[in-house]
Each structure stands twice: as C-alpha cells, then as structure tokens.
Amino acid sequence: MRRQLLTVTLTLALTRPAAAFDIAFDYTYGDSFFDASIQNILDSAAAVYESRxxxxxxxxxxxxxxIANPSDPNQQVTVQASPADTLTIYLGARDLGSGTLGLGGPVWFEGDxxxxxxxxxxxxxxxxxITFNNAFNNWYIDPDPSTTESFSGYDFYSVALHEIGHVMGIGSAPSWDAQIQNGTFTGPAATAANNGAAPNVTSxxxxxxxxxxxxxxxxxxxxxxxxxxxxxxxxQLTDLDWAALDDIGWDVQSNSVSPNS
Structure with a gap:
C-alpha cells in the first residue's frame, strides 16, 4: 500500500507546541501477533526516526x-488522527501471501x-x-535490536523500519512523487548522498x-x-534513506548515530 488520502473541509486552529516528535503505535486492530517482543522491536524501530x-x-x-481495518481490508473502521507532535500508526496483521512481509503507508487529509x-x-x-504478515513463519524476532549478531530468518526490525519509512512518505508522499523524473528521484539531498547522481527508483x-x-x-x-x-x-536507515526524508519535507537532524546501529 502506498498511500491514502481523505478529503475534508474544516476550520481548525493551528497549534504547534514545542515537543519531541513521537511515533505512537495503536494496537486496536492487531491480534496476538503483537506480543511484548514484537512491541519492543517496533518501539526500537520508531526510536530511530524519533532520534533525528x-x-x-x-x-x-x-x-x-x-479506513480499511489493517487486519481485514474488507472491514471499514473509524479512527482518530494524531495528537500534536505525534504520528499515530494503526497496526494490523493478516496473511499477505508468500512474497510480502509488510504493507505500510500514510493517510492525510485534503481540504481547506x-x-x-x-x-x-x-x-x-x-x-x-502498517499490516504485517502473521502467516509468515520465518521471522527473526530480535530480543535486543541494539545488538548485532548473525541470525537466520527475516528480520522483523528491518521490515518495521522499512514500513515506517513508507508511512513517513518515502515512496508514498506527493512530495516524493513530485521529485520523480525519468526513473530517478531528483531530490537534492538524496542526489548528494548518492555521489551526485539522482538515485534510481523502481518502475x-x-x-x-x-x-x-x-x-x-x-x-x-x-x-x-x-x-x-x-x-x-x-x-538500518542509510544516508540515502535519511536524505530522502529531508527532500520530502521532514526536518532531519544531521550527525546523529542510529540508536540501534
């Protein structure tokens, strides 16, 4: 899933209190897949984005x-948008087939x-x-994502980082699409991070x-x-991934080391 947009026309007060950026996971539509070990990994992945x-x-x-229930696309559910300085991510789990580990994307409103x-x-x-594949039986569930060790299986932490990246707009935001040209992403920060060449994207x-x-x-x-x-x-998120976040409009702090690198 790349994106969802919703059209509304509302008049709201704009408030921007000073606070740290926070990713908050909502497990309302999850199931037993999201046990304590999975939640710990998700929090570790969120902390990477929150750090910069x-x-x-x-x-x-x-x-x-x-929106479609992230655990059941045939069911519509009503959800609240995010509080100040927070990006709420509604989580779900279902069988996504043998070739897909997760599906993530943002939702935004359009209107006045x-x-x-x-x-x-x-x-x-x-x-x-974000929806994760709960029928996949070869996940690697790292008890401590801050460590680096050899393992067998598909790393849930890495997949969580990737799907949060889609929620943040990589591959999904209008500001990403606006910088796609001739099969490349032309954002200046990403181009600089890619040795001066606009990085190629998928078809x-x-x-x-x-x-x-x-x-x-x-x-x-x-x-x-x-x-x-x-x-x-x-x-982990690479210099190129961080540069893309900068190019699509996020304020990215430089010279930080990932808390889980």
Missing part, C-alpha cells in the same frame, strides 16, 4: 476518518484550513497504517531500485528502502 526527526506537528486528534501541510515540498501525514516509483547501495556510519549497506530483504539480513 525534529518537526513539530499540529494536533489533528479532532479529526476522524474511515487543515492543520498539517501536504504539498509538493512538505509532508505531514495525519496518521498511518512504480515506490522504492529505491533493487540493490541500491549507500552507507551507515561510513559503512556500506544496501538501502533500507529498496524493495527486498534477504534471509539473515539486518538493514
């Missing part, structure tokens, strides 16, 4: 929307006098959704091209937001 995103976001909690900005240069989603524009390389703390790594991950592979 410095935006202040307006309160949208007075807005509600009808709305409190969060969505444009060709700015992206402030109202909330997001649908939703990811970096397969195998795109970048760096994490000076060490080479395949980009977190390319479309695949291998068995036994851990991915």
């Amino acid at each position: 995103i410095t935006d202040t976001l307006a309160d949208t909690s007075g807005l509600s929307a009808s 006098n709305l409190p969060r900005t969505v444009s060709d240069s700015e992206f402030e989603p109202a909330f997001g959704t 649908d524009g939703g990811h970096w091209a397969e195998g795109t390389q970048s760096t994490v703390n000076g060490q080479p790594q395949e980009a977190a937001m390319d479309p695949t991950i291998g068995n036994g592979q851990r991915k």
Whole structure:
C-alpha cells in the first residue's frame, strides 16, 4: 500500500507546541501477533526516526476518518488522527501471501484550513497504517535490536523500519512523487548522498531500485528502502534513506548515530 488520502473541509486552529516528535503505535486492530517482543522491536524501530526527526506537528486528534481495518481490508473502521507532535500508526496483521512481509503507508487529509501541510515540498501525514504478515513463519524476532549478531530468518526490525519509512512518505508522499523524473528521484539531498547522481527508483516509483547501495556510519549497506530483504539480513536507515526524508519535507537532524546501529 502506498498511500491514502481523505478529503475534508474544516476550520481548525493551528497549534504547534514545542515537543519531541513521537511515533505512537495503536494496537486496536492487531491480534496476538503483537506480543511484548514484537512491541519492543517496533518501539526500537520508531526510536530511530524519533532520534533525528525534529518537526513539530499540529494536533489533528479532532479529526476522524474511515479506513480499511489493517487486519481485514474488507472491514471499514473509524479512527482518530494524531495528537500534536505525534504520528499515530494503526497496526494490523493478516496473511499477505508468500512474497510480502509488510504493507505500510500514510493517510492525510485534503481540504481547506487543515492543520498539517501536504504539498509538493512538505509532508505531514495525519496518521498511518502498517499490516504485517502473521502467516509468515520465518521471522527473526530480535530480543535486543541494539545488538548485532548473525541470525537466520527475516528480520522483523528491518521490515518495521522499512514500513515506517513508507508511512513517513518515502515512496508514498506527493512530495516524493513530485521529485520523480525519468526513473530517478531528483531530490537534492538524496542526489548528494548518492555521489551526485539522482538515485534510481523502481518502475512504480515506490522504492529505491533493487540493490541500491549507500552507507551507515561510513559503512556500506544496501538501502533500507529498496524493495527486498534477504534471509539473515539486518538493514538500518542509510544516508540515502535519511536524505530522502529531508527532500520530502521532514526536518532531519544531521550527525546523529542510529540508536540501534
């Protein structure tokens, strides 16, 4: 899932209190898949974004929307948008088939006098959704994502980072789409992070091209937001992934080390 937008016309007061950016997970539509170990990994993945995103976001909690239940796409549910300085992500789990580990994307409102900005240069989603594959039986559930060790299985932490990236707008925001040209993403920060060349994207524009390389703390790594991950592979957000967040309108603090690197 790349995106959802909802059209409303409301008049709301714009408030931007000074507070830290926070990702809040809502498990209302989850199931027993989201046990304590999974929740710990999700919190660790969220902390990576929270460590470097410095935006202040307006309160949208007075807005509600009808969306597909993230655990059952055939059921519509009504949810609240996010409080101030918070990006709420509604979580779900279901069988996504053998080739898909997760589906994530943002939701934003369109209309007059709305409190969060969505444009060709700015992206402030109202909330997001992520669905994980609960029928997949080869997850690696890391008891401590801050450590690095060899493992077998598909790393839930890396997949969580990736799907949150889609909620944040990589591959999904209008400000991402506005910078796609001739199969490349032309954002200036991403171009600089890619040695001066606009990085290639997939044919649908939703990811970096397969195998795109970048760096994490000076060490080479395949980009977190390319479309695949291998068995036994851990991915952190690379310099290129952070640069894309900067280009689509997030305020990204520089010179920080990922808390789970």
